[in-house]
Amino acid sequence: MTVLDTRPLYPLERQALLGLLASLDAADWAKPTVCPGWDVHDVTAHILNDYLRRISGSRDGHPGAVFADDETLPAYLARTNEEFVRAARQCSPRTMIDLLAHLGPQLDAVWADTDLTGPAQLDVSWAGPGESPAWLDIARDYTEFWVHQQQIRDAVSRPGADEPALLHPVLAAFAHALPHALRDQDRQAGTTVLVEITGPAGGRWVCLRDDTAWRLAETNDGEPAATVVMDQDTAWRLATRGITVAEARRRAELRGDAELTTAATTWLAIVA
Numbered sequence: 001m002t003v004l005d006t007r008p009l010y011p012l013e014r015q016a017l018l019g020l021l022a023s024l025d026a027a028d029w030a031k032p033t034v035c036p037g038w039d040v041h042d043v044t045a046h047i048l049n050d051y052l053r054r055i056s057g058s059r060d061g062h063p064g065a066v067f068a069d070d071e072t073l074p075a076y077l078a079r080t081n082e083e084f085v086r087a088a089r090q091c092s093p094r095t096m097i098d099l100l101a102h103l104g105p106q107l108d109a110v111w112a113d114t115d116l117t118g119p120a121q122l123d124v125s126w127a128g129p130g131e132s133p134a135w136l137d138i139a140r141d142y143t144e145f146w147v148h149q150q151q152i153r154d155a156v157s158r159p160g161a162d163e164p165a166l167l168h169p170v171l172a173a174f175a176h177a178l179p180h181a182l183r184d185q186d187r188q189a190g191t192t193v194l195v196e197i198t199g200p201a202g203g204r205w206v207c208l209r210d211d212t213a214w215r216l217a218e219t220n221d222g223e224p225a226a227t228v229v230m231d232q233d234t235a236w237r238l239a240t241r242g243i244t245v246a247e248a249r250r251r252a253e254l255r256g257d258a259e260l261t262t263a264a265t266t267w268l269a270i271v272a
Contacts, residue, residue: 001216003135006142006169007111013142014104016161017047017149021097024156029093033155034242038085040155044096045088046081047148051103054141058121059110073125074271111138126269128180139173143269146170147240167201167232174239174269175205179214181267182207185260187225192217193260194224195267199232207264226260229253239269 021044029041038046056062065080088096114121120137127136147170149161178195191209196202206224208217230238230252238248245265254261 001133002218003116003133004139004169004172005116005135006139006173007108009142009166009169010108010111010145011104013146013149013161013166014100016166017145017152018097018101020149020153020156020158020160021093021100023158024093028156031155033151035151040152041089041093041096042085043148043152043155044093044100045085045091047145048088048096048099048103049081049084050141050144051100051107055103055106055110058114059106077271114138124176125271126180127176128183136173136176139169143170143173147236147242150236151242162201164201167236168203171197171201171203171232171235172205174236174267175203175216177239177267177269178205178207178264179216181265182209182214182260182263185209185214185263187260190222192220192222192224193257193264194220194227195264196227196229197232197235198229202232202235224256226256226258226264227254228261228264229255235267238265239267241268241270241272 024040029039031040032038033040033043035043035046053064057064065076067076068079071079114134116133116135116138118134120132120134122137123130123132124136124140146161146166153159153161175195178193182193187209189209189211193207195205195207197204206217206220207214230248234243234248234251237243238245249265252265254265
């Protein structure tokens, strides 16, 4: 599996975020986002929560909030995220910007001390069961910060931070969720599914069925059994449910085995 090192992108994504937040007026901070019930202030608070939780857990070994009885991971995250966001409504935008700027380099230092090929601090559940490598864990957090920034930009009509250098690694990380999307499709070993994402930040990813499971392949030597083609904006929004599966399929070009294209377009790279 090719290592994707997103660590150098954290300061670049953060610089764009801080510049965006500093430019917002009071009305902008109150604008609703695609996240149900959250405005721009709330999404910013959620980013801050992710910074704090990662530094506290990965650097300091702090266990954080405990799971309630019989609580699933999605329910736990929904609850604890909402608790933090509600509390952070006491914070001014300026205070949150200051905290993000202060904590950002500390988070970068955590990643700089991490062995990319070692085990993840937090396994990436949307990439399937089993142990995740550290580089995918780090890339997962990068994608989350990038997506939340885009949600804020959408809310305030300020496009940006979507140049290929920042967006392509998001799509490359999300591609690791594609085999999991195909997990229930039993096919002959050697069967492949091609996902082609168009646009300057796009690329081509091949899922190969081996004797027991689907996996990302380095190359595609034969004709794929199914092909999904979609543009880069559709791809990241589908993977994070910024648009519905039905809307993504409407925008995409689907060829070949219909069961495989249907499964591939359930692509999901968030915990839900």
